[in-house]
Amino acid sequence: MGRRRPDTPTLEEVAAHAGVGRGTVSRVINNAAGVKDSTRRSVQQAIAELGYVPNLAARSLAGRRTDAVALVLTEPDWRVFAEPFFSEIVRSLGDALTDTGMQLMLTLVRSDDERQRFLEYARGGRVDGVLLMSVHEGDRLPDMLAEARLPTVMLGRRSGDEYVSYVDADNVGGARSAVSHLLSQGRTVIATVTGPLDMYVARCRLRGYRDALALAGLNSDPSLVAESDFTEDSGRRAMAHLLERHPQIDGVLAASDTTAAGALRALRAAGRRVPEDVAVIGFDDFPLAERTEPPLTTVRQPLEEMGRAMIRLLLEDMEEPSVAYRHVILRTELVVRESA
Amino acid sequence: MGRRRPDTPTLEEVAAHAGVGRGTVSRVINNAAGVKDSTRRSVQQAIAELGYVPNLAARSLAGRRTDAVALVLTEPDWRVFAEPFFSEIVRSLGDALTDTGMQLMLTLVRSDDERQRFLEYARGGRVDGVLLMSVHEGDRLPDMLAEARLPTVMLGRRSGDEYVSYVDADNVGGARSAVSHLLSQGRTVIATVTGPLDMYVARCRLRGYRDALALAGLNSDPSLVAESDFTEDSGRRAMAHLLERHPQIDGVLAASDTTAAGALRALRAAGRRVPEDVAVIGFDDFPLAERTEPPLTTVRQPLEEMGRAMIRLLLEDMEEPSVAYRHVILRTELVVRESA
DNA sequence: ATGAAAGCGCTAACAT
């Protein structure tokens, strides 16, 4: 595990080469004010000539920033990678961070051992802040990070009373409006393929489904609810199962558009036409839902805004280490795509 | 961008608390030999009581390891994320790294600006080594890293004469054996859906396809070749296109199993039966190919071994910074899955 | 506007 970084020029050598003190060089590389223009230029030239690159370890030891934030994925199931949702969020985080000059690094945490290791890494000062995504209910990592007073922001929450800062979408409202939409179309037997019910997000969407039915004065029949794990295949199986029990289903709320695509396949396999016989609405990942034939109506989450909001909360927390946790819940939008 | 790490106890405080010198504490946290058992225990207790966590910046400044390696994705197209290939490799890298106690961090590099930023990050000493994947032909990042003398290993190569260290699969051989297999089945009109031809891997597979035909004394017809970008949808389109020109196609080599799945859809849409009318063989990502109905024959790459080999090369390079570039090409395996 | 000097928290070489 030996490491040798050879002959990297140091700030001191740059200073000597430029014939100035090292404080001056430091000011130049940090774009600090109060350096005569001519001095600045000669320092810059020395930097170029020597191929100087600041030693980041020394820099963060000496004080200020690390200029890196970690995005942690605590997901034993690697298939989330395949979700457009995931890549959209990562992209939006990357974009939002670009302006701040920070590096985004993705870290994968699967076991408790890795959880511990990451904690030490973060507490060791290798990152200025931590973003978390797809956190499951019992996961204590966010609390550990928060206790260590590391700026921490989650995407989504683990439960109804979450403390650690988070950004979430209005899942209940989204599901509610989707189901209300189905009802207003005259659909009467509406089923739902939920996500894994140990995830709060899945429970919220289920709640919205029930709320909408209740609002219409209908009882929700438990046998119209089938659980999936957000993958296309499990969505297909869940839908097939629902159809066996309730052949007369004419509307479906799916936990995600991947799941919706799966449901679509099951419906087709059973000879149903979509949306004529059965209308399907999925939560949220537009790329897939749009590529479906026909394009599915979806509850769209403002992924771009969610990423931006996460970065905003994180930066705020870094500026002034407050004791407050902050929460942002973003509105969802029903994107209707039926021609019918 | 201010950052304040509050009141973290230092090694010195631990030493005082335990009533020992700080050298001793350092030995204990680094599991160095030559510390009396009783001393070690009392230091460990002091560490626990104070909640001490080593400052990683100080550690790497003082010399040794960073204990982190970066996996860089230089991919403007985020859909690669969705490839099982990708997550399999990441998993295998993670596993291989676990034993060494190193952190793996994924970094996304899309623009030249980000390329430059990452270079400074790496040269700044934040990582001990760099792994690269999905590197396109003209990308200079690997050279820049190698010139900066950072241990660097790529997955795949950019061209036929690659210098920077890499691990690759025998793509030519794999494609050749796939097409030979089709020929031995009596298939006579064999098309191929290639990957993006600005990637060497795609060209290699195309070469294997041609080699096999030549070996059988056949000329390859350019109009039996259609390019895709490794996504399912582009595979579907490419296949549809091929079918228009050559309705009599009875065998297909697809660039990946995602592409193969797309090809399958196009074939079905055109009323062909697989594998009775048309046999499809895809390169490489078993999870998807197995979930296809019927399961597709594939050219399997030893992803697990590839990940391990990358880590091995990287560690070797870190141990003894050699001037040599090293290359490993792993054999592929044809996994036949037709019942026919 | 700029130089000098005091750390930041750790490792490793040198004493003992």
Add this chain to the structure above:
DNA sequence: ATGTTAGCGCTTTCAT
């Protein structure tokens, strides 16, 4: 076996 000490390369006062 353990204490002491000299840096690692930078930022940041504090002088000037």
